[in-house]
Amino acid sequence: MEKLRKIRTTCRSCHGGCGVFATVSEGKVVKVEGDPESPISHGTLCSKGLAITQLAYHPDRVIYPLKKIGGKLSGKWERISWDEALDTITEKFKTIIAEYGPESIVVGQGTGRDYESHLYRFANLLGTPNVLTAGHMCYVSRVAATLITAGTLPIGDYEGGPKLMVLWGCNPQWTNPDEYKGEGFWRAYKKGAQLICIDPRKGFVADKADLWLQIRPGTDAALSLGFNQVIIEEELYDKEFVENYVNGWEAWKERVKEYPPEKVQEITWIEKDLIRKAARMYGTIKPALIHWGVPTEQNNNCANYTRATTALMGITGNLDVPGGNVLFVNPPTRTVAEFGRHRDLSKEQRDKRLGGKDFPLGARVAFINPKKAWDAILTGHPYPLKAGILGGTNPVVTRANAREVYEALRQIEFLAVIDFFQTPTTELADLFLPAGTWLEQNHVADNWKRHGFVLARQKCVEIGEAWQDHKIWMELGKKMGQEWWSTVEDALDWLLEPSGLNWEQFKEKGYLQGERVYRKYRQRGFSTPTKKLEIYSTILKEWGYDPLPKYDEVAESPVSKPEVAKEFPYIFNPGLRTPTFFHAANRNIPWLREIRPDPIVEIHPDTARKHEIEEGQWVYISSPRGRIKQRAKLNKHIDPRVIVAEHGWWFPEIKTPDHGWDISNANILTDNAYETLDPAIGSTNLRVCLCNISPCPA
Ligand SMILES: Nc1nc2c(c(=O)[nH]1)N[C@H]1C(S)=C(S)[C@@H](COP(=O)(O)OP(=O)(O)OC[C@H]3O[C@@H](n4cnc5c(=O)[nH]c(N)nc54)[C@H](O)[C@@H]3O)O[C@H]1N2
Ligand SMILES: Nc1nc2c(c(=O)[nH]1)N[C@H]1C(S)=C(S)[C@@H](COP(=O)(O)OP(=O)(O)OC[C@H]3O[C@@H](n4cnc5c(=O)[nH]c(N)nc54)[C@H](O)[C@@H]3O)O[C@H]1N2
Ligand code: SF4
Numbered sequence: 269m270e271k272l273r274k275i276r277t278t279c280r281s282c283h284g285g286c287g288v289f290a291t292v293s294e295g296k297v298v299k300v301e302g303d304p305e306s307p308i309s310h311g312t313l314c315s316k317g318l319a320i321t322q323l324a325y326h327p328d329r330v331i332y333p334l335k336k337i338g339g340k341l342s343g344k345w346e347r348i349s350w351d352e353a354l355d356t357i358t359e360k361f362k363t364i365i366a367e368y369g370p371e372s373i374v375v376g377q378g379t380g381r382d383y384e385s386h387l388y389r390f391a392n393l394l395g396t397p398n399v400l401t402a403g404h405m406c407y408v409s410r411v412a413a414t415l416i417t418a419g420t421l422p423i424g425d426y427e428g429g430p431k432l433m434v435l436w437g438c439n440p441q442w443t444n445p446d447e448y449k450g451e452g453f454w455r456a457y458k459k460g461a462q463l464i465c466i467d468p469r470k471g472f473v474a475d476k477a478d479l480w481l482q483i484r485p486g487t488d489a490a491l492s493l494g495f496n497q498v499i500i501e502e503e504l505y506d507k508e509f510v511e512n513y514v515n516g517w518e519a520w521k522e523r524v525k526e527y528p529p530e531k532v533q534e535i536t537w538i539e540k541d542l543i544r545k546a547a548r549m550y551g552t553i554k555p556a557l558i559h560w561g562v563p564t565e566q567n568n569n570c571a572n573y574t575r576a577t578t579a580l581m582g583i584t585g586n587l588d589v590p591g592g593n594v595l596f597v598n599p600p601t602r603t604v605a606e607f608g609r610h611r612d613l614s615k616e617q618r619d620k621r622l623g624g625k626d627f628p629l630g631a632r633v634a635f636i637n638p639k640k641a642w643d644a645i646l647t648g649h650p651y652p653l654k655a656g657i658l659g660g661t662n663p664v665v666t667r668a669n670a671r672e673v674y675e676a677l678r679q680i681e682f683l684a685v686i687d688f689f690q691t692p693t694t695e696l697a698d699l700f701l702p703a704g705t706w707l708e709q710n711h712v713a714d715n716w717k718r719h720g721f722v723l724a725r726q727k728c729v730e731i732g733e734a735w736q737d738h739k740i741w742m743e744l745g746k747k748m749g750q751e752w753w754s755t756v757e758d759a760l761d762w763l764l765e766p767s768g769l770n771w772e773q774f775k776e777k778g779y780l781q782g783e784r785v786y787r788k789y790r791q792r793g794f795s796t797p798t799k800k801l802e803i804y805s806t807i808l809k810e811w812g813y814d815p816l817p818k819y820d821e822v823a824e825s826p827v828s829k830p831e832v833a834k835e836f837p838y839i840f841n842p843g844l845r846t847p848t849f850f851h852a853a854n855r856n857i858p859w860l861r862e863i864r865p866d867p868i869v870e871i872h873p874d875t876a877r878k879h880e881i882e883e884g885q886w887v888y889i890s891s892p893r894g895r896i897k898q899r900a901k902l903n904k905h906i907d908p909r910v911i912v913a914e915h916g917w918w919f920p921e922i923k924t925p926d927h928g929w930d931i932s933n934a935n936i937l938t939d940n941a942y943e944t945l946d947p948a949i950g951s952t953n954l955r956v957c958l959c960n961i962s963p964c965p966a
């Protein structure tokens with residue numbers, strides 16, 4: 269019998285980063301456990317990481333390339349070779365490019381999965397500007413907004429000894445998002461840091477907090493402006509910083525006068541004295557960090573919120589200081605933009621980006637809003653999207669106005685997908701390319717993040733004929749005549765070159781950390797046009813936008829749409845993560861599904877009583893877009909006017925090709941109409957719209 273081998277690697281069952289030891293026996297991973305020496309996770313792993321063996325060796329996993337014979341939905345999947353799969357795509361793409369140009373091909377992915385460098389390289393060398401990611405309303409939107417304000421994304425420095433932590437619409441214990449792990453938050457909390465939680469729902473963080481601000485969903489930008497107002501009015505700001513490093517200080521002082529606590533209370537439902545108290549705490553306790561979560565971005569105030577809150581960090585002297593919000597320096601490796609060859613996309617092609625003119629801030633970070641893609645497919649305007657390749661995404665479940673998404677993907681002429689499993693989205697495709705999990709890949713992980721680390725992810729096993737995503741993009745690129753390397757590892761050598769290490773050496777080392785230097789703006793200013801913190805954005809001004817953050821009423825709310833609110837009186841707040849699922853994934857993993865077998869909608873007991881809804885009962889939730897059902901959980905820790913639901917639901921156990929995609933899918937109810945999007949980025953209102961509820965008949 270083969271000896272057990274323990275391989276040190278890095279998890280990626282969420283945004284990834286936790287250090288893992290994987291035990292391999294007879295070519296199979298039999299166990300994973302936490303690596304105590306990991307600088308990111310210090311030995312901890314979550315339920316999703318621990319369940320990777322059930323995912324990787326799942327009987328339903330697709331581990332060979334497949335081709336649909338006999339038409340979408342009605343046809344049958346048939347196993348083919350990699351060569352045939354890649355040749356089929358190449359032939360199709362070349363024909364379409366010859367007739368319609370490369371812009372008629374959409375290249376897409378879902379949330380951050382560590383292969384954007386490869387995906388972008390493929391798209392840019394293909395010549396298409398139409399890259400569809402989750403970036404428009406998740407993470408990249410905050411990168412875009414902070415890029416024009418502070419030069420890069422400020423990260424909450426839990427390690428640096430914060431005395432106050434503001435957890436603003438985030439739940440790191442369950443989500444471990446992006447640069448952060450709940451474990452880092454918890455260690456800082458245990459050391460005695462004070463805590464403010466801004467969340468419509470009293471969950472784990474709110475329960476531990478010194479102050480909990482129960483906000484009306486979608487109104488965070490108004491609260492941020494209110495905090496700025498109190499801090500400026502009470503002169504709690506850092507005078508040296510604002511005098512020397514802020515662009516537009518006088519204009520900002522004027523703007524925030526429009527947001528006194530009385531007015532902010534009206535908008536946010538938070539009591540004015542509590543707003544004052546929280547602002548004073550943030551203005552006086554140092555160092556203080558703000559950790560903002562994704563709900564602050566998933567609405568029409570995405571850029572306003574992100575920029576107003578970056579202003580807060582700056583004016584209180586908490587920007588780029590230990591324990592505050594740091595502009596971390598990445599280790600010297602080639603960036604996603606360099607590897608992805610962003611500069612190689614010609615101006616002519618860039619100018620054709622769908623919605624590029626409408627959402628210039630989104631275009632600046634090279635993505636499109638999905639509505640633009642669906643419209644181009646369904647209407648042919650401004651030009652048709654004929655074909656697509658989507659990897660690691662399930663848009664018919666995860667994108668707003670799901671029925672439109674479904675129709676668009678049903679109608680697109682040719683679709684290739686890359687995934688581990690068949691999903692309601694992959695069933696609409698013509699070709700299925702099987703991806704390897706993180707146990708099946710070599711990669712310099714986390715190189716898209718801004719926490720100042722890159723981590724070694726080592727291949728432990730190969731399963732069937734699955735290829736790691738990086739190899740798929742690379743081999744397809746080569747077939748299209750693009751410039752790539754011969755192996756995945758050769759490409760990693762190039763990515764690592766500036767560090768002086770090659771892949772083999774880096775793998776042994778385990779990780780690299782960038783230089784830790786603070787208050788870098790004192791030497792070189794901020795990386796903005798004026799070299800200052802651009803609270804007044806010269807770039808937005810040039811594009812014809814308001815150069816200062818403000819609050820726009822939520823696109824579909826009782827205030828903005830009183831007529832709609834008559835029929836749909838509640839605020840629908842879908843997207844609460846659970847520790848077991850990752851968006852639309854993991855419903856088929858026994859260990860995880862067992863913990864949460866059904867989709868849960870949380871309703872305040874008073875509201876439930878009004879509708880004669882009981883604990884555990886199935887409930888219809890409706891919006892102007894449609895109707896779904898989820899199971900009621902009564903929760904007195906939410907506002908009676910708010911309905912909190914889970915997103916991401918479909919049913920892998922339903923074996924027809926639709927897999928029950930529209931039964932409990934929260935995005936049947938959300939909207940993607942242009943007037944509901946963030947006007948600069950194109951962020952979608954995934955987290956706030958109007959709804960009504962009723963009990964399902966027994
Ligand atoms: N209403 C509402 N909708 C939301 C949200 C919300 O809060 N509310 N959140 C939004 C956010 S923030 C995001 S980021 C999006 C996420 O949206 P998506 O990224 O589309 O969703 P996922 O379910 O994570 O990914 C879908 C597929 O990726 C596959 N997959 C996982 N890992 C890999 C991999 O390494 N390679 C490949 N090829 N495939 C892989 C899984 O098997 C799964 O089928 O959802 C958004 N949708
Ligand atoms: N287990 C698990 N982990 C995940 C994911 C997953 O699906 N499952 N998804 C990953 C992805 S792509 C992302 S983007 C991150 C997101 O992770 P986080 O940024 O932590 O965001 P959420 O969990 O969506 O929401 C955090 C908190 O915001 C509150 N909230 C809801 N609406 C609002 C609002 O309008 N304002 C404020 N202030 N708070 C609000 C919710 O009640 C919740 O407690 O998680 C990542 N990690
Ligand atoms: S938090 Fe993410 S990286 Fe860490 S173990 Fe869980 S799934 Fe893996």
Ligand SMILES: [Mo]
Pocket residue numbers: 379402406407562
């Ligand atoms: Mo996300």
